[in-house]
Amino acid sequence: MFGFHVTKTDSESEARLGRLSTFHGEVETPVFMAVGTQGTVKGLTPQQLRDAGVNMVLGNTYHLMLRPGSELIAELGGLHKFMGWDGPILTDSGGFQVFSLADLSKKTNKGVAFRSHIDGSQHWLDPEHSMKVQRDLGSDVVMAFDDCTTFPSTYQQTRASMELTHAWAKRSLDAFKGDRQALFGIVQGGMFEDLRSISAEVICEMPFHGIAIGGLSVGESKEDMYRVLSHTAALLPSDKPHYLMGVGTPADLVNAVSVGVDMFDCVMPTRNARNANAFTSRGSVSIKQARYRTDEQPLDPDCGCYTCTHFSRAYLHHLYKAKEILSPVLMTLHNLTYYQDLMKGVRDAIREGRFTAFQRDVLRTYGAQEIHNLSEAS
Amino acid sequence: MFGFHVTKTDSESEARLGRLSTFHGEVETPVFMAVGTQGTVKGLTPQQLRDAGVNMVLGNTYHLMLRPGSELIAELGGLHKFMGWDGPILTDSGGFQVFSLADLSKKTNKGVAFRSHIDGSQHWLDPEHSMKVQRDLGSDVVMAFDDCTTFPSTYQQTRASMELTHAWAKRSLDAFKGDRQALFGIVQGGMFEDLRSISAEVICEMPFHGIAIGGLSVGESKEDMYRVLSHTAALLPSDKPHYLMGVGTPADLVNAVSVGVDMFDCVMPTRNARNANAFTSRGSVSIKQARYRTDEQPLDPDCGCYTCTHFSRAYLHHLYKAKEILSPVLMTLHNLTYYQDLMKGVRDAIREGRFTAFQRDVLRTYGAQEIHNLSEAS
Numbered sequence: 064m065f066g067f068h069v070t071k072t073d074s075e076s077e078a079r080l081g082r083l084s085t086f087h088g089e090v091e092t093p094v095f096m097a098v099g100t101q102g103t104v105k106g107l108t109p110q111q112l113r114d115a116g117v118n119m120v121l122g123n124t125y126h127l128m129l130r131p132g133s134e135l136i137a138e139l140g141g142l143h144k145f146m147g148w149d150g151p152i153l154t155d156s157g158g159f160q161v162f163s164l165a166d167l168s169k170k171t172n173k174g175v176a177f178r179s180h181i182d183g184s185q186h187w188l189d190p191e192h193s194m195k196v197q198r199d200l201g202s203d204v205v206m207a208f209d210d211c212t213t214f215p216s217t218y219q220q221t222r223a224s225m226e227l228t229h230a231w232a233k234r235s236l237d238a239f240k241g242d243r244q245a246l247f248g249i250v251q252g253g254m255f256e257d258l259r260s261i262s263a264e265v266i267c268e269m270p271f272h273g274i275a276i277g278g279l280s281v282g283e284s285k286e287d288m289y290r291v292l293s294h295t296a297a298l299l300p301s302d303k304p305h306y307l308m309g310v311g312t313p314a315d316l317v318n319a320v321s322v323g324v325d326m327f328d329c330v331m332p333t334r335n336a337r338n339a340n341a342f343t344s345r346g347s348v349s350i351k352q353a354r355y356r357t358d359e360q361p362l363d364p365d366c367g368c369y370t371c372t373h374f375s376r377a378y379l380h381h382l383y384k385a386k387e388i389l390s391p392v393l394m395t396l397h398n399l400t401y402y403q404d405l406m407k408g409v410r411d412a413i414r415e416g417r418f419t420a421f422q423r424d425v426l427r428t429y430g431a432q433e434i435h436n437l438s439e440a441s
Numbered sequence: 442m443f444g445f446h447v448t449k450t451d452s453e454s455e456a457r458l459g460r461l462s463t464f465h466g467e468v469e470t471p472v473f474m475a476v477g478t479q480g481t482v483k484g485l486t487p488q489q490l491r492d493a494g495v496n497m498v499l500g501n502t503y504h505l506m507l508r509p510g511s512e513l514i515a516e517l518g519g520l521h522k523f524m525g526w527d528g529p530i531l532t533d534s535g536g537f538q539v540f541s542l543a544d545l546s547k548k549t550n551k552g553v554a555f556r557s558h559i560d561g562s563q564h565w566l567d568p569e570h571s572m573k574v575q576r577d578l579g580s581d582v583v584m585a586f587d588d589c590t591t592f593p594s595t596y597q598q599t600r601a602s603m604e605l606t607h608a609w610a611k612r613s614l615d616a617f618k619g620d621r622q623a624l625f626g627i628v629q630g631g632m633f634e635d636l637r638s639i640s641a642e643v644i645c646e647m648p649f650h651g652i653a654i655g656g657l658s659v660g661e662s663k664e665d666m667y668r669v670l671s672h673t674a675a676l677l678p679s680d681k682p683h684y685l686m687g688v689g690t691p692a693d694l695v696n697a698v699s700v701g702v703d704m705f706d707c708v709m710p711t712r713n714a715r716n717a718n719a720f721t722s723r724g725s726v727s728i729k730q731a732r733y734r735t736d737e738q739p740l741d742p743d744c745g746c747y748t749c750t751h752f753s754r755a756y757l758h759h760l761y762k763a764k765e766i767l768s769p770v771l772m773t774l775h776n777l778t779y780y781q782d783l784m785k786g787v788r789d790a791i792r793e794g795r796f797t798a799f800q801r802d803v804l805r806t807y808g809a810q811e812i813h814n815l816s817e818a819s
Contacts, residue, residue, distance in 0.1 A: 102759060106766040108747065131734065131759045139737060139755055147751040356509065359517060369486065373525040377517055381480060381509045388484040391766055 065203075065245035065272050067092075067304045067325075073418045077296070077323035080413045083304060085151040085203035086243040087143060088118075092304060092325040093413075095316065095406045096121045096153060097399055098333055101130070102146045105333055106392045107399070109147045114369060115396055116403030119151045121328045124196050125160035129179045129186070133199035141201030153204035153328070155308075156193045156235075156249075159211045159277075170210075172227060190234035198241060206275065207235035209249040214281040221253035228277075229265045236269055245272035247306060253278055254287050256294045263298035273304040276324075280310045289318065289438040296322040313342060313405055314431030317422040320409055321434055332402045336394035339383045342401045346428055348376075350394070355380040368400035369393075443581075443623035443650050445470075445682045445703075451796045455674065455701035458791045461682060463529040463581035464621040465521060466496075470682060470703040471791075473694065473784045474499045474531055475777055476711055479508070480524045483711055484770045485777070487525045492747060493774055494781030497529045499706045502574050503538035507557045507564070511577035519579030531706070532580035533686075534571045534613075534627075537589045537655075548588075550605060568612035576619060584653065585613035587627040592659040599631035606655075607643045614647055623650035625684060631656055632665050634672045641676035651682040654702075658688045667696065667816040674700040691720060691783055692809030695800040698787050699812055710780045714772035717761045720779045724806055726754075728772065733758040746778035747771075 066084035073079065081092040096119045097104045097112060104112055104120060112120070122142055127133055136145050142152055158175075161167065165177035165186075174189025193208035208231050212224040228251045239246045248271035252258030267274060276295050279288050292307065296319070299305045306326035307319050316327055332342060339351040343363035348355075350362070358376035366372075370379070370393040382390035405425070412421035426433060444462035451457065459470040474497045475482045475490060482490055482498060490498070500520055505511055514523050520530055536553075539545065543555035543564075552567025566574075571586035586609050590602040606629045617624045626649035630636030645652060654673050657666050670685065674697070677683045684704035685697050694705055710720060717729040721741035726733075728740070736754035744750075748757070748771040760768035783803070790799035804811060 101763045101765060102756070103763075103765050103767045106770070108767065108770070109751070110747065130763060131755070135735060135755070138735070139753060145753070145756055145759075147756070357513060357516070369488065373487070375517060375523070377509070377513070378480070378523055378525070381523075385479045385481075385508060387479060387481050388766060388769055389481045389486065392484070392486070392770065 064243050067273065067302070069301065071413055073413050074416065075419045076321040076422075078320045078409075078413050078418045079301075079323060079325060080410055081304065081325055083151070083326075085245065087149060087151045087203050090118045090151055091410055093316075093320050093406055093409050094119055094326055095402050096326065096328040098123075098328055098330045099146065099148070101126045102136075102142065104395070104399070105337065106395045111369075111396055112148070112399070115399040116407065117150075117399055119153065120148055122146075122152055122154045122200060122202060123160060124154050124157035124193060124200070125164065125188075127200060128157065128188075128196045129181055129184075133196040137199035137201070141199075143201060151203040152200075154197045154200050154202035154206065156206040156208040157188050157196065158193070158209050159309075161188055162211050162213075172230065190231045191238040194235055194238040194240070198244070201243075203244060204273070205239065205241060205244050205246045207232045207246060207248050207271070209251060209277055211281070212251055212253045212278050214253070214283055216253055218255055218258075221255055221258055225251045225253070225258055225262050229262070232266060232269060236271070247271055247273040247275050247304075249275045249277040249308070250295055250299075251278045252295075254283055254291055256291065259291060259295045260298060263295055267298070267300055271303070273306055273326075274299050275306040275308050277308050279307065280315075286437050288315075289434045292319060292324075293322050293434060293438045296324060299323065312429065312431070313402075314426050314429045316405065317409060317425045318431075318434035321418070321422055332398035333395050336398040337391040339390070339394060341394060342398055344428065346430075350376060350379045351383050362397055363401065366397065366400060366404070368397050370397040370400075442621050445651065445680070447679065449791055451791050452794065453797045454699040454800075456698045456787075456791050456796045457679075457701060457703060458788055459682065459703055461529070461704075463623065465527060465529045465581050468496045468529055469788055471694075471698045471784055471787050472497055472704055473780050474704065474706040476501075476706055476708045477524065477526070479504045480514075480520065482773070482777070483715065484773045487527075489747075489774055490526070490777070493777040494785065495528075495777055497531065498526055500530055500532045500578060500580060501538060502532050502535035502571060502578070503542065503566075505578060506535060506566075506574045507559055507562075511574040515577035515579070519577075521579060529581040530578075531582035532575045532578050532584065534584040534586040535566050535574065536571070536587050537687075539566055540589050540591075550608065568609045569616040572613055572616040572618070576622070579621075581622060582651070583617065583619060583622050583624045585610045585624060585626045585649070587629060587655055589659075590629055590631045590656050592631070592661055594631055596633055596636075599633055599636055603629045603631070603636055603640050607640070610644060610647060614649070625649055625651040625653050625682075627653045627655040627686070628673055628677075629656045630673075632661055632669055634669065637669060637673045638676060641673055645676070645678055649681070651684055651704075652677050653684040653686050655686050657685065658693075664815050666693075667812045670697060670702075671700050671812055671816045674702060677701065690807065690809070691780075692804050692807045694783065695787060695803045696812035699796070699800055710776035711773050714776040715769040717768070717772060719772060720776055722806065724808075728754060728757045729761050740775055741779065744775065744778060744782070746775050748775040748778075
């Protein structure tokens with residue numbers, strides 16, 4: 064059922080064009096997945112997601128297991144049917160959010176006991192249970208249950224955490240039963256390149272359908288992120304999809320593509336939208352600023368989304384000031400369209416052999432640097 | 442520019458089928474206008490409004506004059522362009538909301554001094570200024586500036602308030618300059634039928650394009666509302682549109698149509714949606730109730746709206762519990778569709794000579810009574 068094929072490799076970089084096949088259809092890579100935390104990409108209907116160009120969505124195991132519960136979602140026909148999204152869905156393992164959101168009571172090699180941030184109820188998560196929950200959800204891509212190394216961590220802490228991730232990766236594989244699902248492993252190792260090398264070797268030897276790079280964009284400097292990303296991405300097998308978890312800005316995306324990343328997710332376009340911040344072809348726009356009160360221009364004059372073709376910045380400014388629901392809706396519609404257009408631009412550029420020029424344009428728009436400039440400087 | 446024609450009169454009731462022509466197009470009556478308080482019908486894009494069947498929108502002068510300001514909206518090309526709605530818009534006069542929302546500092550025969558509920562700033566509203574603001578907004582139907590009688594009020598208070606409304610109606614007419622706009626007068630008179638008779642006579646003698654019934658649904662009993670409505674509606678000229686302001690439930694709408702009302706607005710479908718309450722073909726549904734947690738059925742099995750054709754009650758329950766933006770969006774989309782379908786049902790029934798049967802069906806659904814049963818009982 065699951066398949067991945069690289070259809071073109073860039074001659075000037077490690078960028079690849081590919082095709083991911085899942086039970087719920089195919090998507091071209093590099094792909095950016097919209098984050099649908101609680102069974103909804105905040106503010107948008109599935110129709111509006113399609114209009115924005117979204118073709119793959121991420122769901123959060125931690126949130127959905129607590130509310131409404133994965134067994135209920137299974138009874139109701141799975142996450143696709145529940146949220147009305149018929150395209151591919153990737154679910155995370157719950158690990159990251161247990162560590163970041165829950166009231167953690169105990170972590171052992173066996174798993175994690177925690178209390179729900181919603182109602183304080185007691186729960187347990189481990190590789191076997193994570194596989195079970197993600198099977199209930201019926202996602203197309205399941206993530207192995209990993210231990211997210213806290214940042215900053217010492218070398219010893221990072222190595223111990225990485226080894227736990229490796230043990231849990233093995234248990235995830237053993238517990239995984241999806242015939243319609245694919246399972247991705249996660250490379251950890253914190254900010255230490257030698258640990259990243261070990262982790263890549265261990266994880267890539269296991270029969271995962273794809274490989275994710277975890278533990279980045281957790282508070283480290285851009286230099287560190289790019290250094291570790293460059294180092295790690297180069298170690299991944301070329302015939303499997305490479306997924307960079309939780310990253311990032313438009314500049315991060317093109318830079319990560321240039322070192323061979325195929326899949327992304329990040330809350331940035333949706334969360335920033337709710338905070339009135341837009342990504343545009345001319346850089347960031349904070350629509351709450353008073354300068355936009357009388358601005359007749361669209362949010363992004365180069366954008367063809369519903370928001371930009373129907374409304375002025377003045378109207379968007381007004382909606383934000385008036386705390387209207389339509390403010391996050393229209394801003395999210397734009398930001399997701401921007402991210403999807405960016406990824407389409409990435410794919411077209413790779414296809415047409417002009418990716419490096421495209422990458423430089425994006426970096427110039429945001430005043431950002433190329434990944435190698437930063438990663439080598441450090 | 443403005444026109445109104447009754448195209449069919451019901452043989453068993455006072456219900457009429459009509460056609461309202463405005464600068465921004467025609468609408469068939471009886472019509473229900475969606476309330477777009479601050480330049481947006483809360484939660485929905487104009488496209489979603491069209492999908493719900495909405496063809497006329499109401500804007501609030503009070504809100505828009507305070508934020509973002511009517512002069513800014515005029516500079517930006519008017520309210521239609523500002524909010525991206527190209528169909529007819531009716532604006533209220535600002536009077537009702539000044540009295541209900543603002544910190545009122547002084548009312549005289551001249552006008553009303555008040556402080557903004559947003560920032561405490563000082564403002565002034567009178568018939569001339571209300572006409573000016575509504576001209577800035579560029580609405581298709583402008584409402585005369587009236588004095589909303591508080592409820593309850595004595596006969597003397599009600600008469601004095603009514604007389605002020607009449608004086609302000611005259612001043613509204615004198616100040617009105619719209620060549621693309623129509624101006625509606627408002628009949629007041631509180632709960633007193635003889636005052637309603639006087640007010641109807643005075644207002645209907647003035648050259649307004651339409652006549653509104655104000656001062657109902659302000660806290661009085663259903664019996665009182667229906668009694669005053671029946672009495673007043675019968676006094677209105679048949680060649681002008683009759684607009685019942687701020688009413689009401691589905692039962693209120695069909696009952697008001699049965700005594701000759703052509704136009705309605707009410708926050709009920711939109712506000713109730715945000716509070717998780719749906720109007721359905723089987724009566725009200727409060728989606729927050731625990732019984733819907735596992736309910737696979739659509740919100741309203743007989744509804745063809747996007748919400749009902751794509752999502753289960755269980756999903757809508759989840760969205761509400763998780764405080765997701767999509768909750769008010771999908772609930773509003775349904776409730777407005779329900780109201781528009783109801784009005785389409787009303788129009789079809791009048792056209793096909795079966796309005797009374799249609800009315801009885803709606804009353805039965807909500808366990809409500811016919812207007813004459815209630816108004817005669819009191």
